[in-house]
Amino acid sequence: MTEPIFLGIAGIVSVLAIGAAGIPVAYALMTVGIVGMWYVGGVSFLGTTIKMLPYAVMSNYSFAVIPMFLLMGALASTADITTELYSFANRLLARVRGGLLMATVVASAIFAAISGSTIVNASVFTRIALPEMKKFGYDLGISAGCIAAAGTFAALIPPSISLVIVGLLTEASIGALLIAGIVPGILTAVMYILGIAVFVRLKPSLVPSGVPDIPQVSMFKAMLSIGPALLLMFIVLGGIYTGVMFPSSAGAVGAAGALLIAVARRKMNFEKLWMVVRSSAGSTATLFFIVIGGLFFSRFLTFGGFIHEITGLVSTWQLSQTQFLIALSLLYLLLGMFLDTLSILLVTIPFLFPIALSLGINEIWFGILVVKLIEIAAITPPVGLNLFAVMGASEKRISSKVIMTGVIPFIIIELMTLGLIIYFPAIATWLPSEMMK
Structure with a gap:
């Protein structure tokens, strides 16, 4: 084993060990990155990097998209858009067997086009949908599992913070990545609905046999109630797709539009606005700190020669694209059992992305596959963050055993969807290719 490969592996293992000890991932990445850069480049190289890298990140206009997307999602939630989305989907699907589960999927998918956070999605719909499903006699495990799994749509459907971070790490077009997430995101939602229809028939005890008593409202009125959400979604996604607006x-x-909706509905005052802005700023600062730590670590792997050596080594194995993608999937599924999704991205992309490029894998396709895999990781026991988000939002009325059992059918559906995206790359690449014409 050459020294660069040994150093790289030692660095990766160190980050994982420090993270497993309960130390925040930002500190783990930054500590290992700084020590590694000092070892491979000396004090002068380390000093220059410490002075310039954080400023380069903070002054990069592309990063402005993160606080704006977080703010838009928080404002949209304050404006009660989520409640209206769920009510609309409920009226649409309540008379179908398993309809409340399907309504959660539909509402989560639409809200994902406004909010870029999977944890926010899962937490919000736990408070809205779980009491309804519990009231009508739905199985608690499958209900909680559905909410946790549907929350992951925000990782793929734009505006996705995960896709933005992948774009920043790979230097791929953030706009193209965001647009590329639309079709796979819709496909995942459709697969969930079909999957729910199948397993409520295979196991009828999961859902009540009767039809919930839902007040009859005309479809026009129902559509009118979600009009602001749809308008916000089309402005943001349409602006990016047509090139009229950059993602930032x-x-x-989108954030300005969400604020106007909240004000028009009298859901906003100065106190609430301050809380929303403060919360979004705090989340942004946390993300930036983690990303800076990840870039320190990436710089160590690059200048230490690990990425060059590991790319050359893998090329001698003569892996096909399919073999590499299967290995990638297994690696991410394994890491997803023990690490949070952002840690997985920051630790693995610096060395996996060059290998993918050397095998001729399209950068947009790679980005979507990686985000799909961390989407699965977010619901994979024992460390799936969305599982804990649902348990927390339910005020501990759901045990870990119940939700981990209930989410299994949705993990199976996710793996089937992943297989389709691997087998048919156009699912991820077609829409951004049309956008660039």
């Missing part, structure tokens, strides 16, 4: 600009316009 679209995020700012």
Whole structure:
């Protein structure tokens, strides 16, 4: 084993060990990155990097998309958009067997086009949908599992913070990545609905046999109630797709639109606005700190020669694209059992992305596959963050055993969807290719 490969593996293992000890991932990445850069480049190289890298990140206009998307999602939630989305989907699907589960999927998918956070999605719909499903006699495990799994749509459907971070780490077009997430995101939602229809027939005891008594409202009125949400979604996604707005600009316009909706509905005052802005700023600062730590670590792997050596080594194995993607999937599924999704991205992309490029894998396709895999990781026991988000939002009325059992059918559906995206790359690449014409 050459020294660069040994150093790289030692660095990766060190980050994982420090993270497993309960130390925040930002500190783990930054500590290992700084020590590694000092070892491979000396004090002068380390000093220059410490001075310039954080400033380069903070002054990069592309990063403005993160606080804008977070702010838009928080404002949209304050404006009660989520409640209306769920009510609309409920009226649409309540008379179908397993309809409340399907309504959660539909509402989560639409809200994902406004909020870029999987944890926010899962937490919000736990408070809205879980009491309804419990009231009508739905199995608690499958209900909680559905909410946790549907929350992951925000990782794929734009505006997705995960796709933005992948774009920043790989230097791929953030706009193209965001648009590329639309079709796979919709496909995942459709697969969930079909899957729910199948397993409620295979195991009828999961859902009540009767039809919930839902007040009859005309479809026109129901559509009218979600009009602001749809308008916000089309402005943001349409602006990015047509090239009228950069992702950062679209995020700012979306946040302004969500604020106007909240004000018009009298859901906003100065106190609430301050809380929303403060919360979004705190989340942004945390993300930036983690990303800076990840870039320190990436710089160590690059200048230490690990990425060059590991790319050359893998090329001698003569792996096919399919073999590499299967290995990638197994690696991410394994890591997803023990690490949070952002840690997985920051630790693995610096060395996996060059290998993918050397095998001729399209950067947009790679980005979507990686985000799909961390989407699965977010619901994979024992460390799936969305599982804990649902348990927390339910005020501990759901045990870990119940939700981990209930989410299994949705993990199976996710793996089937992943297989389709691997077998048919156009699912991820077609829409951004049309956008660039």
